[in-house]
Every structure is written in C-alpha cells, then in structure tokens.
Amino acid sequence: MKQKKLVQQQKLLATSQGDHHAVRKGRGMTFSEVRQYQAGDDIRHIDWRVTARTQKAHTKVFVEEHERPTLILAEQSPALFFGSQVRLKTAQVLNIAAILGWVSLQQQERVGGICFNAQQQIWVAPKKPQQNLLNFLQQSIGLQQQLQKPGIGQSGYWQQALQQLQKNLKPGSKVFLIGDMLQFDSNLFANLKQLQGHAEIVAIHVYDPLEKQIPELGWLNIQGLQGQLMRLDSFRNKTRQNYQQLYQQQWQEIRQAFNRLRIPLIEISNQDQPVKALVKAHVIL
Numbered sequence: 001m002k003q004k005k006l007v008q009q010q011k012l013l014a015t016s017q018g019d020h021h022a023v024r025k026g027r028g029m030t031f032s033e034v035r036q037y038q039a040g041d042d043i044r045h046i047d048w049r050v051t052a053r054t055q056k057a058h059t060k061v062f063v064e065e066h067e068r069p070t071l072i073l074a075e076q077s078p079a080l081f082f083g084s085q086v087r088l089k090t091a092q093v094l095n096i097a098a099i100l101g102w103v104s105l106q107q108q109e110r111v112g113g114i115c116f117n118a119q120q121q122i123w124v125a126p127k128k129p130q131q132n133l134l135n136f137l138q139q140s141i142g143l144q145q146q147l148q149k150p151g152i153g154q155s156g157y158w159q160q161a162l163q164q165l166q167k168n169l170k171p172g173s174k175v176f177l178i179g180d181m182l183q184f185d186s187n188l189f190a191n192l193k194q195l196q197g198h199a200e201i202v203a204i205h206v207y208d209p210l211e212k213q214i215p216e217l218g219w220l221n222i223q224g225l226q227g228q229l230m231r232l233d234s235f236r237n238k239t240r241q242n243y244q245q246l247y248q249q250q251w252q253e254i255r256q257a258f259n260r261l262r263i264p265l266i267e268i269s270n271q272d273q274p275v276k277a278l279v280k281a282h283v284i285l
Contacts, residue, residue: 033061068172069126070104071199072097072113072136073161075179076143078151083270084210090144092206092270093178094137099274100176101133103284113176115140116161117147118154123164126173155185162191173199181205181265182250189257196261202283203258203265205251213244 034047037057050058074097080089087095097113104111111133112126122143124136158179165175175195181203195201258265266281268274278284 069110071175073177074115074140076117079180081147082150086271089206089270095274114161117143155183171198175199175201177203201263205267
C-alpha cells in the first residue's frame with residue numbers, strides 16, 4: 001500500500017462528512033438556529049435584530065461540538081500472513097484501517113491507534129493532520145514487511161496492545177479492533193469489559209474463505225486453528241465437514257463472547273471490496 005493509493009482512498013471517501021454533535025444545546029462553538037425566547041434561556045444570546053423585527057424575543061441557539069477520537073488497533077501478526085486469492089489478510093487489515101481513518105478525518109475527528117505484530121507494538125497518538133494517519137499506516141506497513149511466514153494467533157499480542165490502549169484511552173473515544181480475533185480468550189474479554197466503560201468498540205474479524213471451507217483438491221497439508229499440522233483428504237465429504245465444523249465452533253464461541261459484551265463483531269473477507277463491506281456492515285455510511 002503506497003501513499004498514492006492512500007490519497008486516492010481519501011478522495012473516494014471525501015463525501016462522508018458531518019461532525020458529531022452533543023445532544024445538549026447551549027453556549028458552544030457552532031451556531032444552530034434562532035428561535036423564540038423561552039424561560040431559562042441565556043439573555044446574553046438574545047438576537048436583538050430578530051427581536052426588533054418580529055417584536056418578540058428571540059435567542060440564538062448553539063450546538064456544542066463533540067470531538068471524538070478514533071483509535072484503530074491493527075494486527076499484523078503471522079496469523080494474518082495468508083491469502084488464497086486477491087490479497088493477504090494483513091493487507092486487508094490495512095485497507096480497512098485506511099478507510100476508517102480517512103472517514104474519521106473527514107468527520108473532523110482525531111485519528112491514531114496501535115499497530116502490532118509478534119515482535120513489537122507502535123502507538124501513534126490521535127491527531128487531526130492527515131500526515132498523522134499516513135504515519136500510522138506507514139508504521140503498520142513496516143510491521144507487515146517483517147513477516148516471513150504464516151503462523152498461529154496468540155492472545156499475548158492483543159493483550160499488550162489492549163494494555164497500551166488502556167493507558168492512552170480518552171473517554172468518549174471510538175475504537176476499532178481489526179485482525180484475526182479468533183485467539184481472544186477470557187483475559188482479553190476482561191480487558192475489553194474495562195475499556196468498554198470509556199469507549200465505543202467495534203471488532204472486525206478478517207478471514208480467508210479457505211479457512212472456513214476447503215475445496216476438493218485431494219490430500220492437503222493444513223495448519224489448524226491451534227497450530228497443529230493436519231494432513232487432510234479433501235475428497236472426503238466427512239473430512240470437509242469436520243474442517244468446516246472446527247472453524248464454525250471456534251467462530252461461534254468468539255461471537256457469543258463479543259455478544260455478551262454487546263460489542264459488534266463483523267466479518268470481512270480478504271477477498272471483499274473493503275468499502276462496500278464496511279458500508280454493508282453499517283460501520284461507515
């Protein structure tokens with residue numbers, strides 16, 4: 001992913017605009033309307049011109065803007081260094097991160113986050129300049145380039161990232177978790193429960209269709225979800241069914257755990273068009 005492509009992605013998303021506003025009205029940064037004076041209104045906000053013209057007291061109403069930081073956690077671990085078609089899962093994670101970042105900037109939000117792999121994690125503080133998002137994406141690309149071969153997901157990668165997030169999280173933030181997600185365990189969900197009181201969290205599971213169902217290709221050497229090497233005869237219906245059930249069982253367990261916390265968990269394939277997938281999932285409008 002090069003900077004030119006990221007700029008093109010920004011232009012594609014430039015139509016997604018609109019600041020977030022607090023519900024309460026009062027003295028703020030943005031003018032909202034002029035309406036007839038009501039008991040309790042601040043007399044300092046009376047619009048004397050409209051009042052003189054209508055012979056009825058009118059007041060200016062302001063909407064207080066609420067700036068909401070957007071934080072992106074982008075996994076670049078060996079569990080994502082795989083792609084049967086179109087692109088690697090690591091690349092799709094960065095595609096999604098870039099789209100969410102550009103949309104947030106168009107909504108006048110500060111953007112930052114944590115990118116991490118098996119060796120390190122990098123924190124980029126949320127800021128409004130475009131260069132800050134580009135820096136986050138470039139750091140993520142650097143971690144991606146360190147990957148040499150596929151591997152299994154480990155909860156420790158996410159554990160460190162969530163702990164780092166907890167140190168830097170500001171109340172009212174929106175947090176996107178983008179990665180494999182299948183390695184989440186009870187400790188990680190305990191971390192999420194603590195974070196949930198201070199932020200709106202959305203989780204995005206990036207997968208390859210081959211992980212869900214194998215085609216009829218004869219004998220295959222496949223690394224299982226727990227890291228074990230399996231030699232499978234894909235011509236056998238029973239073998240394909242067991243393989244599919246193994247994935248579905250783990251997926252259902254993870255989905256139910258996120259549901260219990262009322263955290264949205266979204267599936268996006270590495271073969272999906274990322275903008276369309278995010279719109280379909282109502283993550284962006």
